[in-house]
Amino acid sequence: MFKQFTSLQWKSFFRSSNLGKSLGIKILMGFFGVYMLVSLAGLGAGMYFILRKIFPDQSPMWSISQYFIYWVLIELFLRYFMQKLPVMDIKPFLTTPVKKSTIAHYILGRSAASIYNLLTLFFIIPFAIVLLFNSYPGLNVLLWVVAVMAIVLCINYLNLLINKNEKALIGIASILIIGYGLDYFGIFSIKELLAPVFHALYAYPITVLIPIVLAFGIYYINYKFLKDKIYLDAKLKSKKVEANTSDLAWTKRFGEMGSFLQLDLKMIWRNKRTKSQVFISLLFVFYGLIFYTVDVYSSMVPMKAFVGIFMTGIFLSNFGQFIPAWDSSYYSMMMSQNIPMRKYLESKVILISVSVVFMFLLTIPYVYFGWEALAINFGCALYNLGVNIPVILYFGSFNKKRIELDQSPFGNMQGTSATQFLIMLPVLVVPIILFSIFYYVFNIQVAVIVLSVLGVIGFAMKNYLLNLITEQYKRKKYGMIAGFKEKAS
Structure with a gap:
């Protein structure tokens, strides 16, 4: 019987209509x-x-x-x-x-x-x-x-x-x-x-x-x-679900973007996969201990920049790389309404920006290992706010794979494509290379200042960059809608 079960499972796998999809992944x-x-x-x-x-x-x-x-x-x-x-x-x-x-x-x-x-x-x-x-x-x-x-x-x-x-x-x-x-x-x-x-x-x-x-x-x-x-x-038993309500009235102060923020916050808290991103982000605050307490890594200053980018931008990376696929279940409905695309994207910017600031505040205790640790984390947070947020939103316009939010959060490749792997290059690799160059040519102060200045410049150009990204999303809108309609992709 075990042999028959195994045979049936293999046939189910190879005869699946989704076998050829995401084969490269x-x-x-x-x-x-x-x-x-x-x-x-x-x-x-x-x-x-x-x-x-x-x-x-x-x-x-x-x-x-x-x-x-x-x-x-x-x-x-x-x-x-x-x-x-x-x-x-x-x-x-x-x-x-x-x-x-x-x-x-x-x-x-x-x-x-x-x-x-x-x-x-x-x-x-x-x-x-x-x-x-x-x-x-x-x-x-x-x-x-x-x-x-x-x-x-x-x-x-x-x-x-x-x-x-x-x-x-x-x-x-x-x-x-x-x-x-x-x-x-x-x-x-x-x-x-x-x-x-x-x-x-x-x-x-x-x-x-x-x-x-x-x-x-x-x-x-x-x-x-x-x-x-x-x-x-x-399967015939009626499923009892306890209803938890929250009006999130405070989001109304953001005007037109308030409704989008409400949707995002409710989606994050009510679904397995999005909720897991919050828990993971909080836990990765302790990731820096590996590099600050181990002698082998403590002398590798560029690795501390990697830790700073990673810790302050963990939610940015995990959540942001799947924008707007998180909304894939109702994206076509949203796009059929009189909803300004710019406001939709600005709401994502606010949500991710708050996460970066909050994660930086959680990393402040790393000052225990020296003021340099605090300075590096601060510079990395500014870089994430000014540069990585626009970058990750831009790459989001290439997402065309649907995500079922109630599925298991880990070991789940739903919504994953080559975009998710390519996006790690500008988000993680580029700032580390920049930091390393200026650190070895000059010193750590100059390297931190360069990351901070780039972040400030990006933040100052926010409106210009968002306009470009909005146009990109408008051009890709119908391709994303068609992709999101394909279930189990």
């Missing part, structure tokens, strides 16, 4: 996936030597055990966003003599074969091979690998249980941030507390039974939950 993502696997294998092979160099007085196994808890939390956190839940059209099977238990086991089995589980495997196995070549006990290493893969499956099936629960996401993020903060400031070391627990998986091979039993236990909980949901009348 699928191939590109495939190459990216292979690159990630090869990179992880190389990192795994070199991790033993890296740990020996960083912690010369510790065994690499003890060192990796110290940070194991952070790996678990980070992987669980990332899977919440990135891993798609296993999906299968089960309705045709519910009128046939196919056991519900078989369907449930097949769906969960497909989840175990997820690419996200392979990522850890490609890292752990090369690391284990290096351990064996360095005379580590074969049985201990082998059972440690089994234990790690059992933990990966625990994370995989735990994600299926908590994936729709935002409170769980906030809880995981809070534990991760607070735990790292306590460790970093030397208040309380969580890694030292839990290191013996994870090291025991290597030191005492019998402990491999613990993660294996946990994996089976979480699998069984998923199985019972899924089996109880598989019945024909599931």
Whole structure:
């Protein structure tokens, strides 16, 4: 039966009318996936030597055990966003003599074969091979690998249980941030507390039974939950939705643009994919800690400019690159009304500008690492406001792919085309190149001033640039409308 299910899934994939669409993106993502696997294998092979160099007085196994808890939390956190839940059209099977238990086991089995589980495997196995070549006990290493893969499956099936629960996401993020903060400031070391627990998986091979039993236990909980949901009348139940109302009266002060702002704010808060952009933007405020706390990166000043552009412009990039595709469901209706295109675009500018200013305010605590950090973030914020906002709006006129807002937010390539990859060149690469040139030729002060002046110039030319962008949107209007009408594109 499992073989028949797999055959049907493959036929469904290859016979899909959407197979040929965005084929270039699928191939590109495939190459990216292979690159990630090869990179992880190389990192795994070199991790033993890296740990020996960083912690010369510790065994690499003890060192990796110290940070194991952070790996678990980070992987669980990332899977919440990135891993798609296993999906299968089960309705045709519910009128046939196919056991519900078989369907449930097949769906969960497909989840175990997820690419996200392979990522850890490609890292752990090369690391284990290096351990064996360095005379580590074969049985201990082998059972440690089994234990790690059992933990990966625990994370995989735990994600299926908590994936729709935002409170769980906030809880995981809070534990991760607070735990790292306590460790970093030397208040309380969580890694030292839990290191013996994870090291025991290597030191005492019998402990491999613990993660294996946990994996089976979480699998069984998923199985019972899924089996109880598989019945024909599931779709006949009326869906109860709690209505949340907000008039957003304060947006009226923006005049004609107020109605557009209301639509954008309601859309962002009511839909999975747009709401996720807000959470991601807030979380990436901590991205700079990687570059400011690690000695290797702290001396690379141009990388700090990248961090500044990225942190202050994360919402600009994630949300702005899909303008106006966010409105694709009703874009044709909007364009048939007497709605000034200029006002529509200005409302997007206000929304993104507020996000850039807000993200800059959140990065002010980086002044802890020196006034240069604050100056770089300020210059990058000005550049985002004056240059990157017009750039990203201009590229938005090439978006012709529909986005279904209620679909899973991550691992979802809906609305993605070559435009989304090309747009990263002017938004991220160009300011870093400019900053690097003036930093190495002159100094950091001149580099920051150049970014700031370019941002001010762009801001001063806002009306002129918006007029050009408005004309571009008018020329592309009918092509976008036709593209947005093609569902599942």
